[in-house]
Amino acid sequence: MSFDKNSIYALLNSKNIQFSYTEHRPVYSMEESDALKIPAGAVICKNLFLRNNNSKQHFLLTIPADTPVDFKELAVKLASSRLSFASAERLEKYLGLQSGLVSPFGLLNDTSKSVIFVSSKNLPPSAIIGIHPNDNTATVWLAFGDLLSLLSELTVEVKLVEM
Numbered sequence: 001m002s003f004d005k006n007s008i009y010a011l012l013n014s015k016n017i018q019f020s021y022t023e024h025r026p027v028y029s030m031e032e033s034d035a036l037k038i039p040a041g042a043v044i045c046k047n048l049f050l051r052n053n054n055s056k057q058h059f060l061l062t063i064p065a066d067t068p069v070d071f072k073e074l075a076v077k078l079a080s081s082r083l084s085f086a087s088a089e090r091l092e093k094y095l096g097l098q099s100g101l102v103s104p105f106g107l108l109n110d111t112s113k114s115v116i117f118v119s120s121k122n123l124p125p126s127a128i129i130g131i132h133p134n135d136n137t138a139t140v141w142l143a144f145g146d147l148l149s150l151l152s153e154l155t156v157e158v159k160l161v162e163m
Helices: 003-014 071-079 086-097 106-107 145-151
Strands: 019-023 044-053 059-065 084-085 116-119 128-131 136-142 158-161
Touching: 003 019, 003 106, 003 136, 044 145, 059 106, 071 084, 071 128, 086 106, 086 136, 106 116, 116 128, 128 145, 136 145, 145 158
Parallel strands: 044 128, 059 116, 116 158
Antiparallel strands: 019 136, 044 059, 044 084, 128 136
């Protein structure tokens, strides 16, 4: 099963995870997301799909949009070889997503559990984050801790690093 936005809403409801969502025009970049109506105190996150040097490890990095990313430093923290962006083909293969749709909810499509979720230790579990539901015409607002609990329940490997 491939998770689209309606099946993600249904999953969150079935797990009694509190969330809200905002429908909007398609958003393809962080700059375009600036026009969204962000709930007070919420954190918009950027999502990067990465691979290591030999393409044997894949990572989905979700961090606050204003957090800089040093790939060399991140590779050391993950005990990985050099990191770079994974191709659109790999994004489709592992997460069932197209370019511009990278989201932690894509991990729901990773039945092989090949992709490691990575985020910042500095993001508190109570922080309300904005991520899209595998569809860039909506943004889901939920507690970061609820996302981590959902991923853990689905046996997704999670690594929190200092960023």
